Amino acid sequence: MKKKRLTAIVLDRWHKKDVIPIDNTWFIGRRLNNNIYSEQGSLLLPKNSILDIHHLELLRQHGIEVWADDTELVTDVIVDEAISEVQSIYEKIQKNSGQLSNQIIRQIVMPKIKELCFNKNLLNVILELSKKDHYTYRHCIGVAVISYLIGQWLGLKDEGLNDLAVAGLLHDLGKTKIRDSILKKEDKLSAEEYSEMKRHTYLGYEMITNLSGMTEQQALVALQHHEREDGSGYPCGVCGDKITYFSKIVAVADVFHTMVSERVYKKPVPLYQVFQEIYQRAFGLFDPIIVQCFITNVMNRMIGDLVLLSDGRVARIVMLHSDDLINPLVEYQGQYYDLRLSKNKILGFASNE
Incomplete structure (x- = not known):
C-alpha cells in the first residue's frame, strides 16, 4: 500500500508538489502541529508531541510519512542539546x-x-538563551547566535560566519581558569578580584591559540571583546582600528546578551532599555555601523512577535517607525498603540510557542 503523508490524515495536502520529504531522523526533537490519527480514526499522536525515535517508528508502522511542514522547531529542546x-x-x-x-x-x-539563527521567532530564541540555569553555556551560545546574525546582516560569507560563531562561542573560554568565588560573587568585586577577572581575556587568547585550525582573529576575540572604540576597555586599552572586526561584533553581542539575561544576582534589563543603552554607546564604546545594523535587523525580525509591555500586557509588534525603532506600533486585543507616544515600553520577551 502506498505510504500516506502524515498531513493527508489531518489536511488534504496529498498533491502538494513543492514539499520534499526528508530523512526521518531530522524530525527527532521537533513538535507536531496537529493531532495524528490512524486510518481507523484512533489518535496516534496528539498535537504538540515532541517527536522521538519511537514516535517515528509508530508512524512508519501505520504507513504515515512525516514532512517538514507538519512540525516546528522546539527552541528549548535545541538549546538544551x-x-x-x-x-x-x-x-x-x-x-x-x-x-x-x-x-x-x-x-x-x-x-x-x-x-x-534561522528560527523564524528570534525572540523565543533569545528568551530561552537568557535563562539563568547553565548561564555560562547559554551565554556562549547566545553570543555565538547573535554574532552569526550580525555577521550575516553585515554581509559576511559562510567561512567567515562559521569562524565568527565559533569565536563568539569561545569568547569567555578563559573564565574556566578563574576562581568560582569570583565568577559567582553576588557583591561588587574588589580591585584585586576585578584584576583577576580581567585575566580571562589573556587566558582565553592562549587557550584558543593552542587549538588546531584557529585563526588569529578568532583568538583575538577572546582577548579584545571587552575593548572599546574610545580606548576605555580592557585588557590593553586599544581603540578604533586596533580592535579586530570580529571583536567589535562579539562585543555588541556580548553586552546585549549579558543585559537581557537573568542571573542569580540580577534581573534582566528591560528590552527597550538595553537597545537604548547600546544605541547611546554606539558613538564612543561600540562601532556605530555594527550597532545600527544590529538594532535595525533585530527589530525587523520582531515584527509579528509578542512582547511584554511595562504595564503587564502582552502585545504584538505591528510596524516599526524609521525615526524610532525601539518604540514600534503594537496591537493589543484589536487596539493599536504607538509606543513613541506612550509611557508604556517593551519590557521583555513573550514566548509565541
Whole structure:
C-alpha cells in the first residue's frame, strides 16, 4: 500500500508538489502541529508531541510519512542539546585533550547554532538563551547566535560566519581558569578580584591559540571583546582600528546578551532599555555601523512577535517607525498603540510557542 503523508490524515495536502520529504531522523526533537490519527480514526499522536525515535517508528508502522511542514522547531529542546555539546567542548579544552580543532567544533555546534539563527521567532530564541540555569553555556551560545546574525546582516560569507560563531562561542573560554568565588560573587568585586577577572581575556587568547585550525582573529576575540572604540576597555586599552572586526561584533553581542539575561544576582534589563543603552554607546564604546545594523535587523525580525509591555500586557509588534525603532506600533486585543507616544515600553520577551 502506498505510504500516506502524515498531513493527508489531518489536511488534504496529498498533491502538494513543492514539499520534499526528508530523512526521518531530522524530525527527532521537533513538535507536531496537529493531532495524528490512524486510518481507523484512533489518535496516534496528539498535537504538540515532541517527536522521538519511537514516535517515528509508530508512524512508519501505520504507513504515515512525516514532512517538514507538519512540525516546528522546539527552541528549548535545541538549546538544551546545544548546552550539552558546548559543555563537553569546554571540558575537553580544559583537559587539554588535543581532541578538538576549529573544524571539529564547527561540526559539533554549527548545526544547532544555525537552527537557532534561522528560527523564524528570534525572540523565543533569545528568551530561552537568557535563562539563568547553565548561564555560562547559554551565554556562549547566545553570543555565538547573535554574532552569526550580525555577521550575516553585515554581509559576511559562510567561512567567515562559521569562524565568527565559533569565536563568539569561545569568547569567555578563559573564565574556566578563574576562581568560582569570583565568577559567582553576588557583591561588587574588589580591585584585586576585578584584576583577576580581567585575566580571562589573556587566558582565553592562549587557550584558543593552542587549538588546531584557529585563526588569529578568532583568538583575538577572546582577548579584545571587552575593548572599546574610545580606548576605555580592557585588557590593553586599544581603540578604533586596533580592535579586530570580529571583536567589535562579539562585543555588541556580548553586552546585549549579558543585559537581557537573568542571573542569580540580577534581573534582566528591560528590552527597550538595553537597545537604548547600546544605541547611546554606539558613538564612543561600540562601532556605530555594527550597532545600527544590529538594532535595525533585530527589530525587523520582531515584527509579528509578542512582547511584554511595562504595564503587564502582552502585545504584538505591528510596524516599526524609521525615526524610532525601539518604540514600534503594537496591537493589543484589536487596539493599536504607538509606543513613541506612550509611557508604556517593551519590557521583555513573550514566548509565541
